[in-house]
Amino acid sequence: MAGSDRRRMVHYLIRAVLLGGFALFIVQLARGDGLSLYIAPRMEPFVKLSALALYASAIYQVYAAFRASKGQQAADCGCDHEPPVSIPKNVIVYGMFVLPLALGFLLPEATLGSSLAAKKGMTFAGAETLANARSGERAAPSLPASGNGGGDANASASEAMFPSDEYTASYAVYGKQLYAQPAIAVPDQWFIETLTTLDLYRKNFIGKQVELSGFVYRDEAMGADQFAVSRFAMNCCSADSLPYGLVATFDNAAALRKDSWVKVSGTLEEGQYDGGTILQLLVTHIESIRTPDSPYVYPDYNFDKQFE
Amino acid sequence: MTVVYRVGMPLLTAGCLAMLALILADNGWLSALASLDPATVQSFKLLLLGIILETFPFILLGVFVSALLQVFVSDATIARLTPKHPVAGVLFGSLLGLLFPLCECGMIPVVRRLIRKGMPPYIGMVFIFAGPIVNPVVFTSTYTAFRGQPGMAYARLGLALAICVVLGLLLSRFLKRNPLKRDAYELAAANNGATSIYEHDHSQGAKGFWGRMAATLAHASDELFDIGKYVILGAFLTAVVQTSVDREVLAGIGGGTWSGSAFMMGLAFLLSLCSTSDAFVAASFNGIFAPSALLAFLVFGPMVDLKSVLMLLGTFRTKIVAAIVLLLFALVLGGSLLTAQLWL
Known part of the structure; x- marks a missing residue:
């Protein structure tokens, strides 16, 4: 040869x-x-x-x-x-x-966690995610034009509670559905959409019972009794995933191991984070769960179509 | 430029190899590294492999389609079909990618052959810059990566097309001399006798259907390695940036519209990603950089990057390449901001 x-x-x-x-x-x-x-x-x-x-x-x-x-x-x-x-x-x-x-x-298999979430920057229960998705457009719902006097009193009352514009119409409809539930369980398939709706119509949901699961995330801006219940939202692959979460308060928060998976329930309230007012969960019940088979959540591109 | 390439690439890969040695040797170094921050190592691994796995289907599709065409369609056919009128010719060159979804790496040798076979140089050059973007494979991958913003895929295609038409018309008017390096052929002959790159005709190279299928597989699996090393390098750099640099730092650069676009164009130049897969990398910067910056990344990268400039300089005269690169930089920078303003 x-x-x-x-x-x-x-x-x-x-x-x-x-x-x-x-x-x-x-x-x-x-x-x-x-x-x-x-x-x-x-x-x-x-x-x-x-x-x-x-x-x-x-x-x-x-x-x-x-x-x-x-x-x-x-x-x-x-x-x-x-x-x-x-x-x-x-x-x-x-x-x-x-x-x-x-x-x-x-290397053993593992999931994305707090360390990357800190680098990527956490998005907390996030009406601003809407603004991101709409590439910078302001997502704050504008009040419906006054003066169209029709409709019964009930309908117009709920319209006033859930005002919307063309970008938030589906969130308003979803918001009304959530509002009708005695306790809101945040589903995996609409994790981001549900958190966005809760935050968008924050005032309506204060005092509501909410349950969700995710990994424990903490950063320096949080108080000693605060942590976040978080999930990574993936579009195509791990590199484009971004962390989303809901801040929770819990007396024993410091004892929670970061990146451990928990299922929490509690009532929504307004709290302080990094000098701003945010939506947060006052935890009444917390349990440790094992890492779910599908640790990530995925944005639903057909969310709008569900409410047409 | 060449210095950056000569030094940068080995340095980066030396880094890769050093890490590899650490992982394989596992003589305490690995545990030292792991004890520093195992979570970061894990994130790095998840991101690196995520990008690589994500790009595989698109690279393979591009490589196989390009190889099939390379082997089954003769260059003479294309040269014969080329229109003679400049405007028609520029449009033809810009849209040729729809028929020939080649990656930019496969593009330059093909165009060199086409020009030697009588295609007007300005059409061939427009094809080099438009082809890697204005083609169905790249559109699909961009659309997939930006599912939340379908406008991005259309904007990428539209802007690339507009810029290439402008470039082509300018070239057809001002490009009088043959842009090919005059001595490229002789140089190759003197160096290694590899003149076959310039004169080889695929349709005659392989005999029979099975011979051609074998040639297709040969071309595809070889090209997979040619392109794969750039994809892995790009994925490596992206994963390093994302696991080590705080979002705020990047957002600080990306905050300004001009600086954001210019930065992403520089990044696209350095990463030298294949156009079939760069959308996934761009999407990973979504939310940190403005849409205009991502668009600039997606349009400039496939046209001008480290590896394509090196290939261009090997084929075309330096002055022409420099003029075109500067022109494209200005057009993409302005065009991306304008398009994002109007569309995205």
């Missing part, structure tokens, strides 16, 4: 191992339900498909290595993909592929 053939064979084999490694990593995640830690459910089928394509490429590389060992050119596209000769350069290039694989296989 000529030296250049041997060199090509080694390259093809390294590439086969790396491509196969990524395919295996995806398969391993998909089998253990770990894929949801990295990407949103709606992207999962595509990532699983790409594992197939990676396998196919890996198998092709093995075939190319076999051809090279026989001194034959593999099917050539003539695009000058010849691997570089310099060894340090090769170590660097292949090292870049090995690093994420090694991290993925060797």
Whole structure:
């Protein structure tokens, strides 16, 4: 075997191992339900498909290595993909592929938590998330134009309690539904939407019974009896996830371990955080829960359509 | 420029390797690192792999489509179809990406061949800059990444198209000399004898249907490595920035409209992401930077970045490349602010 053939064979084999490694990593995640830690459910089928394509490429590389060992050119596209000769350069290039694989296989699985939430900046029960989603537009609901005297007294009273504009119409409808419930359980599928509604129509919900679950988050701006019940909201993948939470007060808050998962219930009230007034939960009951199978929440892009 | 590339890339990867060594060796160093802040290491891992996994489907799609076209459609066909009138030609060049959804990495060698085969240079150059954005794969990935703001995908496409039409018309008027480096071919011949890049015709290179399928797979899996290293580097830098830099610091830079856009354009230049996957990185900066800055990132990155400039300089005359890069910088900066003002 000529030296250049041997060199090509080694390259093809390294590439086969790396491509196969990524395919295996995806398969391993998909089998253990770990894929949801990295990407949103709606992207999962595509990532699983790409594992197939990676396998196919890996198998092709093995075939190319076999051809090279026989001194034959593999099917050539003539695009000058010849691997570089310099060894340090090769170590660097292949090292870049090995690093994420090694991290993925060797480090234990974990979820995003307080440390990243602090870097990314927590959003507390957040009418301002609406403003973000509407790219800077002010989301404060404007009062409906006065003077359209129709409707019975009840309806107009609830209209006055839940004023809305074109961007907040669905939140107003959802708000009325929540208001009718004796106790509000914040659902995972509408975590952000529910917190946003509660905050948007804050005055109406003071004194209401609310229950939600999330991980414990704390920062310096909080009082000794404060913590936040938080979730990461993911759009596509872990890198674009942002932390959302509701501040809670609880006498024994300091005893709670950060990043531990809790289910809390209590009544809504207004509290102080970082020099501002925010919506917070006065905790009456708290229990420790295990990390849920789906630790993240996902914004519902069809939220508006539910209320048309 | 070259210095940045020569020094920066090995330094970064040396960092990668050092970390890798720490992880593999596990001789107390790892536990030392872990005891510093295991949560940060975990976040870093989750972000890095999240981006990589997310981009796989799109890179693979782009690589396979590009490889199929590369192997099955001859360059001569395209050269024959090219219109002769400048305005029609510029539009043709801008929209060619709809038919040929190539990544920017696959673009330059193809265009070089096309120009040698008789395509007017200004059309080929417009294709280089428009193709990586004005194409269905990139539109889909942008739309997916910005599900909450579908306007972003349209704005990206529209702005790129407008800028490339302006660029193309200017080039068709002022570009008189052949923009290709005159001695590129001879240089290649003298250096390593790899002239086949310039004269190789794919449609004749492989024989029969299965031969062509094998060539497609060969091209795709090789290109996966060519592109993959930039994607991983980009994901690595993004994960480092997100796990180590406070949001307030970034927001401070992103606060100003001009500085935010300029900063994101600089970031796009350095990261050199593939246009099929950069939308996911941009989306991870959502809320920290204004939409105009994200748009600037999405439009400027695929047109001008570290790796494409290096490739351009290897193919075209330096003066032309410098003029185009400066022009594109100004157009994208102004255009992104204007578009965001009107649309987003």
